[in-house]
Structures are given as structure tokens and as C-alpha cells.
Amino acid sequence: MTAPSGSPRASAGAFAAPTSASSAPSVSAASGPVPTLRRIGTSALAVYPIALSGTVFGWTTDGPTTTAILDRFAELGGSFIDTADSYAGGRSEIMIGNWMRARGNRDQVTIATKIGKSADNPGLSARAVERAVDASLQRLRVSHIDLLYLHIDDETVPYDETLLAVDELIRDGRVRYFGGSHHTGNRLLEARIASGQLGVAPMVAVQNHYNLVHRSEYEGDLARIAAQLELGVMPRFALAGGFLTGKYRSRADLERFRRGGDAAPHLSRHGLRLLHTMDRIANDTGTSVTTVGLSWLLSRPRIVAPVVSVSSADQLDDVMAAPVTSLGRHELTELDRVSA
Structure with missing residues (x-):
């Protein structure tokens, strides 16, 4: 894997998550340290510790740019791709599917997608x-x-109906595992209890807003319950709309x-003080602000893979350096303090 300019402190097993049971490295066409794959919860899925978001594919990035991004991601060892049926009205999924077919690499890619927000099949009824x-x-x-992620928490539909519908898809092989998105800790607990009562597959993952400038939503009850379950x-929003680049x-x-506009809420005295600290750490480690922000996330308990969106292939070098850049205890503590 090619790291950005400089000489980041790296190790092949940097930030191996407590939930990771795989010692098999991902394959990279480039030389350099290769991160340990991380296991998603209690599932058998062991994934590269960066998930490439398809949110801009077919929206702000055209076909050639999307292909270049996906090619560079794979070249650097990436294999975990995250999309949704509502991204660009389904065009994101189409572009990813066409790329996998053209490259013949479906077996080397872990695909995550989300349902519940599309105009054609809104909500989480069994039929939808x-x-x-x-x-x-x-x-x-x-x-x-x-x-498969439930992209919304559809409280208009009984959990039992949704869980039974997803379980049927798992039983017939159309879905391997599923998780939640936009769910509170209490709702995740309710889902686990309902799954146990019904005897169906439980959620194994959760995707939620979490980064250095948006910590409280996850670090309270949600983090505790994620660990419990x-x-x-x-x-998601791992780079705060680009602010943490x-x-x-x-x-x-x-x-x-x-x-x-996505970064605007963070342009404050507090945000700029954080960037100043990240600048210094990036300089000390020979990396970048982007790498530092993602490396901090990867040091947190139970984090498997930050979901990162890029608008050009060259932006991936800093992103993909994060899993193999080890921040020291003092640097992590300083980031915790200044971002609190």
C-alpha cells in the first residue's frame, strides 16, 4: 500500500480491533505495510478497515471518476464498499455493480448497502x-x-415484521448479515430482544455519525450498547464533511x-484549535490531517471501518494510510482532550 509523502510510523497489525479474528492480510498491489482485517461484530465477515462510501457516485462524480476511485481503492488494498439504494437514485449501486463485473472481482469485494430511504421502496415493511x-x-x-443496513429506524412498522423479512432473505442467501443505521441504543436493544424471541438472525453492525468533532452522539449509551451487543x-461522516481533511x-x-456547507458547522474556534493540533501531529508522524483523524477513529473500541467518501482517486492515499499509521498514547490523549 502506498502511503502519502513522508514516513508514517506504521505496523502491519496497526489498530487490530478487539473484534478482529482474522490474521489474513488484505491484498495490495502496492508495496508497504498491510493492515489486519477486522471482523464485523459476531459475523464471519473480516474486512479492510476503511469502507469506501459510494454516496457521491453518480451524483457529484461521473462514470470515469467513479471508476478511477474504485480502481485506486482496490490497488491500495481496499475491498469494503458501502452504498445505499437511495444514493443518486440507485445509480451508485449500478456504477459499483458495473465496475465489479468489468473487473471480475466480486469475490474480492465486501458489499454493504442500505435500504429504507429509496423513493421506489420506502420504509421497512416486509414487502418494502x-x-x-x-x-x-x-x-x-x-x-x-x-x-445489509436498515437505513432508517421505521417505527411505523413493528420490529417483528422487519426482522422476519430480513431473516427470510438471510435464509435464502440473498443477504449474509445485517445491521442498523440511525438507530438509538434503546432501539438496538429492542431489536436484539425481538430477534431472540423470534429466533431470527440478530444485527451484527451499526453505522452512525462519529468523528473527532461529533463525539457525544455515539460515545454515550450507543457505545455502551454496541459493546454489550x-x-x-x-x-459515517468520518471526516466531518471534509472538515477533518x-x-x-x-x-x-x-x-x-x-x-x-457540510464542514461549515465546525468552522469555529474549537474546530480550528483541533485542526492546529492535528497539523502538529501530522507533521510529527509524516502523514496528513486526514490520516490523523481516521487513525484516531480506528483506535476507538469496537470501530471496524470508518466510512469515507472521496471525490477523486488521489485523495485515497491519505485515507488508506490511516490503518497502517499508529498514533502514540500521548497523541491520542491530546486529540481526546482538544476535541472534547
Whole structure:
């Protein structure tokens, strides 16, 4: 794996998560340290510790750019791709499916997708779940989805109905495992209790908002319950809309870049103080602000793979350096303090 310029402190097993039971390295076409795969909760899925988000595919990135991003991700050893049936009206899934078919690499890729928000099959009724999954399978051009997320917490539908529908998909091989997104800790507990009572497959993962400038939502009850239920955690918005790349330092920066609005809430005295600390740590480790932010996430308990979106292939070098960049205890403590 090619790291960004500089000489990051790296080790092949950097940040091996407590839930990781796999010692098999991912395969990289590039030389360099290779991270240990991490197991998703109690599942048999062992994945590369960065999930490439398909949120921009077919929306702000065109076909050639998307293909270049996916090719570079695979070249650097990446194999875990995250999308949703609602991303770009399904075009994200189509583009990922076409890429896998063209490269003939389905067996080397772990595919996660989400259902519940699409215009064609909204909600999580039994009918919507089955129809949404079948539509995703067609767009992705695959026979099964490795990890299916419930993209919403649909309280208009009894948990029993949704869980039974997902379990049927798991039993017939269309889905391997599933998890939640936008779920509170209490709702995750309710789902586990219902799964036990029904005798159906439980959730193994949760995807939620978590990064250095957005900590409280996850680090309270949700973190405790994720540990209690042995869920693998995939933080979304891992780079805070680009703010944790260091690209946005002023209001002028927000105006200069098309998607700067996602970073705007963090452009404050507190946010800039955090970036200053990250600048210094990046300089000390020979990495980048992006790498530092993701490395901090990967040091947290139960974190399997931050979900990261990029708009160009060259941005992946800093992203993919994170799993093989080991931050010291003092650096992690300092980031904890300044981001609190």
C-alpha cells in the first residue's frame, strides 16, 4: 500500500480491533505495510478497515471518476464498499455493480448497502424490504449482499415484521448479515430482544455519525450498547464533511469548494484549535490531517471501518494510510482532550 509523502510510523497489525479474528492480510498491489482485517461484530465477515462510501457516485462524480476511485481503492488494498439504494437514485449501486463485473472481482469485494430511504421502496415493511433488496441485487449485479443496513429506524412498522423479512432473505442467501443505521441504543436493544424471541438472525453492525468533532452522539449509551451487543461499528461522516481533511480553514474556503456547507458547522474556534493540533501531529508522524483523524477513529473500541467518501482517486492515499499509521498514547490523549 502506498502511503502519502513522508514516513508514517506504521505496523502491519496497526489498530487490530478487539473484534478482529482474522490474521489474513488484505491484498495490495502496492508495496508497504498491510493492515489486519477486522471482523464485523459476531459475523464471519473480516474486512479492510476503511469502507469506501459510494454516496457521491453518480451524483457529484461521473462514470470515469467513479471508476478511477474504485480502481485506486482496490490497488491500495481496499475491498469494503458501502452504498445505499437511495444514493443518486440507485445509480451508485449500478456504477459499483458495473465496475465489479468489468473487473471480475466480486469475490474480492465486501458489499454493504442500505435500504429504507429509496423513493421506489420506502420504509421497512416486509414487502418494502424484499422489493428493495431484490432491486439492489439487480443494480449491483450480484447474487447476495454481504452486509445489509436498515437505513432508517421505521417505527411505523413493528420490529417483528422487519426482522422476519430480513431473516427470510438471510435464509435464502440473498443477504449474509445485517445491521442498523440511525438507530438509538434503546432501539438496538429492542431489536436484539425481538430477534431472540423470534429466533431470527440478530444485527451484527451499526453505522452512525462519529468523528473527532461529533463525539457525544455515539460515545454515550450507543457505545455502551454496541459493546454489550458485540456490534461492529462503522462510523459515517468520518471526516466531518471534509472538515477533518484540513481543507476548510476560513469562510472563503467554504465558498471556494462545492460541498463546503457540510464542514461549515465546525468552522469555529474549537474546530480550528483541533485542526492546529492535528497539523502538529501530522507533521510529527509524516502523514496528513486526514490520516490523523481516521487513525484516531480506528483506535476507538469496537470501530471496524470508518466510512469515507472521496471525490477523486488521489485523495485515497491519505485515507488508506490511516490503518497502517499508529498514533502514540500521548497523541491520542491530546486529540481526546482538544476535541472534547
